Amino acid sequence: MNAAVQPTVVLAGLFAREFAEMALPWQAEEVPNPRLLVLNEPLATELGLDPASLQSSEGLRLLIGTLVPSGATPVAQAYAGHQFGGYSPRLGDGRALLLGEVTDADGHLRDVHLKGSGRTPFARGGDGLAAVGPMLREYVVSEAMHVLGIPTTRSLAVTATGRSVRRETVLPGAVLTRVASSHLRVGSFQYAAATGDINLLRRLADHAINRHYPSLAEAERPYVALFQAVVTAQASLVAKWMLIGFVHGVMNTDNMTISGETIDYGPCAFMEAFDPATVYSSIDEGGRYSYRNQPVVAEWNLARLAEALLPLFQDDQEQAIALAVESLGSFRHHYSAAWSAGMKAKLGLPVGLASEVVSPVVDELLTLLQEIHVDSTSFFRSLSGAARGNAGPVRGLFLDLAAFDAWLKRWDALHPDADVMDRVNPVYIPRNHLVEEALTAATEGDLDPFKRLLDAVRTPYEERPGLERYAAPAPENFGAYRTFCGT
Ligand code: AMP
Ligand code: MG
Numbered sequence: 050m051n052a053a054v055q056p057t058v059v060l061a062g063l064f065a066r067e068f069a070e071m072a073l074p075w076q077a078e079e080v081p082n083p084r085l086l087v088l089n090e091p092l093a094t095e096l097g098l099d100p101a102s103l104q105s106s107e108g109l110r111l112l113i114g115t116l117v118p119s120g121a122t123p124v125a126q127a128y129a130g131h132q133f134g135g136y137s138p139r140l141g142d143g144r145a146l147l148l149g150e151v152t153d154a155d156g157h158l159r160d161v162h163l164k165g166s167g168r169t170p171f172a173r174g175g176d177g178l179a180a181v182g183p184m185l186r187e188y189v190v191s192e193a194m195h196v197l198g199i200p201t202t203r204s205l206a207v208t209a210t211g212r213s214v215r216r217e218t219v220l221p222g223a224v225l226t227r228v229a230s231s232h233l234r235v236g237s238f239q240y241a242a243a244t245g246d247i248n249l250l251r252r253l254a255d256h257a258i259n260r261h262y263p264s265l266a267e268a269e270r271p272y273v274a275l276f277q278a279v280v281t282a283q284a285s286l287v288a289k290w291m292l293i294g295f296v297h298g299v300m301n302t303d304n305m306t307i308s309g310e311t312i313d314y315g316p317c318a319f320m321e322a323f324d325p326a327t328v329y330s331s332i333d334e335g336g337r338y339s340y341r342n343q344p345v346v347a348e349w350n351l352a353r354l355a356e357a358l359l360p361l362f363q364d365d366q367e368q369a370i371a372l373a374v375e376s377l378g379s380f381r382h383h384y385s386a387a388w389s390a391g392m393k394a395k396l397g398l399p400v401g402l403a404s405e406v407v408s409p410v411v412d413e414l415l416t417l418l419q420e421i422h423v424d425s426t427s428f429f430r431s432l433s434g435a436a437r438g439n440a441g442p443v444r445g446l447f448l449d450l451a452a453f454d455a456w457l458k459r460w461d462a463l464h465p466d467a468d469v470m471d472r473v474n475p476v477y478i479p480r481n482h483l484v485e486e487a488l489t490a491a492t493e494g495d496l497d498p499f500k501r502l503l504d505a506v507r508t509p510y511e512e513r514p515g516l517e518r519y520a521a522p523a524p525e526n527f528g529a530y531r532t533f534c535g536t
Pocket of ligand 2: 303
């Protein structure tokens with residue numbers, strides 16, 4: 050091979066070095082026949098990696114962890130977590146590895162991480178593998194979230210391994226190369242706290258402050274400030290999910306980041322008709338992680354983070370609890386403020402409009418939407434037409450026109466700005482039926498539908514001719530959507 054195209058990547062190995070208690074050095078499994086399915090070239094460039102060299106055979110081996118750059122130490126990270134409310138003291142990366150950290154174009158550290166790279170000592174009963182479909186799902190959904198302005202981990206590449214993965218059927222295997230501002234989770238702090246080693250907990254909190262909230266190092270109570278920052282970041286994140294109709298599906302505490310990025314796209318999906326009780330995950334029988342429960346669950350998870358951090362807040366436990374309660378209490382305020390501001394924008398209403406005026410308009414609309422079972426993405430996008438004097442398309446979605454017309458009149462009297470609406474209400478999102486279609490084809494070896502879908506969702510707000518089917522709701526026969534956790 051031409052030496053000029055050999056990829057170079059410098060991985061800092063910071064977490065591996067500083068948190069040996071929570072980082073198990075481990076190797077990715079060899080794979081029979083690596084083949085690149087998709088590479089995120091702009092992201093590679095942002096990370097200082099040369100996209101062309103990543104496509105060489107050495108580059109592919111870097112992307113799946115079978116070639117370790119000199120000096121790097123891939124590790125499986127240890128973490129704990131509440132899964133569906135039940136505590137597991139030792140989860141950790143069962144099929145994932147942190148390769149190390151790179152410095153991006155803005156000078157920030159970013160984790161480079163693998164999913165589906167083989168069993169680790171945290172694998173429990175799992176096979177350590179991942180299938181092409183779910184890894185491409187994470188790729189397309191995370192990239193869509195990113196362009197929609199929703200903080201998220203990113204996807205650098207999906208590489209088919211040439212190895213079969215046994216699920217309900219036998220599926221082609223793949224490795225996802227994921228990039229995150231860090232993989233620190235609520236569960237990481239639960240794990241550190243459970244060791245009883247307060248120095249480890251403190252070092253982990255200092256590390257989180259350094260990486261994500263550096264100005265807080267100067268705060269009077271840096272650890273309370275860290276907790277408050279996570280509360281604020283998660284309130285804003287979950288409000289963004291709710292505004293776009295994103296259902297994460299598995300909001301366990303190990304799947305909630307300290308950075309405020311969305312992480313671990315498993316049984317996630319975008320809501321079609323507006324229905325607060327929406328659940329997609331086949332294993333979520335009680336609806337714990339339904340659309341409407343997401344803010345409540347986020348708050349519950351943050352309470353678990355507070356419990357873990359408590360020893361750092363104050364020596365006096367009662368005072369420590371009082372500080373935690375005070376910060377956690379701000380979640381609802383931050384969440385409501387983010388939701389209301391987002392709803393104002395979706396409806397094109399002036400930023401300064403009083404909430405006493407906006408709230409009833411929003412509440413009434415959501416009640417109407419719930420009654421009519423129309424696709425909510427299509428509804429919000431077509432509503433801007435009404436603000437431009439063309440109410441026909443949006444009215445066409447309703448059967449009970451009397452109720453909707455009354456609402457339209459009230460809303461229109463508030464002088465909605467259609468351009469503001471078109472900047473926040475997407476035309477293209479990864480609609481469930483399109484995602485399924487793309488993943489099914491990819492599993493059978495045809496990547497074209499996936500590439501077309503990825504292309505459509507990359508420019509969510511700009512309507513393009515020829516992409517009509519990507520803007521259309523699911524066909525009637527698509528039925529009730531179900532997603533699966535065993536990815
Ligand atoms: P998740 O629900 O994907 O966030 O995963 C929860 C836990 O299960 C984590 O500790 C994962 O590493 C582990 N896990 C999930 N799938 C597998 C698998 N196929 N093999 C080994 N571990 C897995
Ligand atoms: Mg997880």
